[in-house]
Amino acid sequence: MTTALITGATAGLGAAFARRLARDGHDLVLVARNGERLREEAAALHDRYGVEASVTVADLSTEGGISAVEERLADQDRPVDLLVNNAGFGNKDTFLNVPVEDELTMLKVHCEAVLRLTSAAAGSMRARGRGGVVNVASVAAFVPRGTYGASKAWVVQFTQGVAKDLAGSGVRLMALCPGFVRTEFHQRAGMDAGSVPGWMWLDADKVVDAAVKDLARGRTLSIPDARYKALMGAANLLPRGLLARASSSTGRRYGPR
Template identity: 70%
Template sequence: MTTSLVTGATAGIGAAFARRLAADGHALVLVARDGERLAGSAAGLRERYGVEVEVLAADLAEEEGVAAVAARLRDGSPRPVDVLVNNAGFGNRGTFLDVPVEDEVRMLRVHCEAVLRLTAAAAEPMRARGRGTIVNVASVAAFMPRGTYGASKAWVVRFTEGVAQELGGSGVRMLALCPGFVRTEFHQRAGMDASRLPSFAWLDADRVVAAALRDLARGRTVSVPSVRYKIAVGLARHVPAGVFGAASTRTGRRYDPKTR
């Protein structure tokens, strides 16, 4: 039986990955900070799909949390992990100098350090078995100026590409998933005002996951779901950085919940 471990598994893209992988018959290891919500998600997946689901409550911004998940990946008990989805992440509202440095460092721990350490913990036993898949969730912000968030996601893309090259021929597949705006709890949790974004800018989490899995099957290392965001990434390579940066900065500012 194939076993998949998903971080940030209780909402958004992580929950969509969990649903899709369960529907495909995978046993699951769900990782998130909120133990109560994690247990509820696990119960729902067991009931709906009839798969085995483990839960591991862990905060990936903390040493204890990262170490616990890395140990599960290395030990392979009760069963080895065949698919790792590094999805956990968050945004900070406000521009760089508006955000406490401690919050930015916490973001880097989750987006970069945790991804690096969990990828290493998973890739080593996968390479030894000659098979495995690692999906690192990045963002189209990786290709556009968006402060620490965009920089961390750019790191995820380059890191994934580099490791994929090093693991070439090993049977271990790597994918950096770079969605645009997705209808999740992300912006609300961060206190970001995304209410003025046009409806066509939004993607559905389940469709994002389906696109990622299609790109994996095609042997791609970077996946940008939807034609409109593929075009946006292409334009970002040629349009002055300030054009995209201004729009991105406006979205990241504080908002008044009464206006939503």
């Protein structure tokens, strides 16, 4: 029996990863800030799939939260075979309309936490000669999208770089770059995503299914769905100014504070 640790596990892609991995027979370590939701989800997954599901309540925007998950990942007596760095969020406005402290918090969750947790997990995995890390990024990594897009671009470059460094070690790394997914993400960020065309929305469970397949194939980058593969290909051909205008307006209308 293998164990997977998932951050941001109570909703969206994190919850979808938990369902898929539990269905595949993995024991789980679920990480998020909301202890009550974590325990409810862990109990439901245990009852439905018969796997062990433990919880770690941690806020990855804090030093204590990151350290707690690092410690769990480094525990050789309870090895983690797959890490899914999924925790993340969007800010509620555009640059300069968001307090710089909130921008720095985003970098801590999207970049520092991903780096430190990947390091803790991959070190233990390399010692055992096996393991995998999925770092959830976004197609926003490939278009001008403020701090959010920049942080996700960092995730992609970091993940692919580390994957090359660890080639042949038995440890696989992959950056997952979905487009718009039907989750709580936009609602939590106070964004009105009503302008996003229906055909651009993806199902969280299908995104995770594609990610699991791509990781098994040894890919270091996964862009689920042919529609987004085509869009990202076309984006490479567009002038950066035009791409920036399209990116800044799509799905970024904000409601009242």
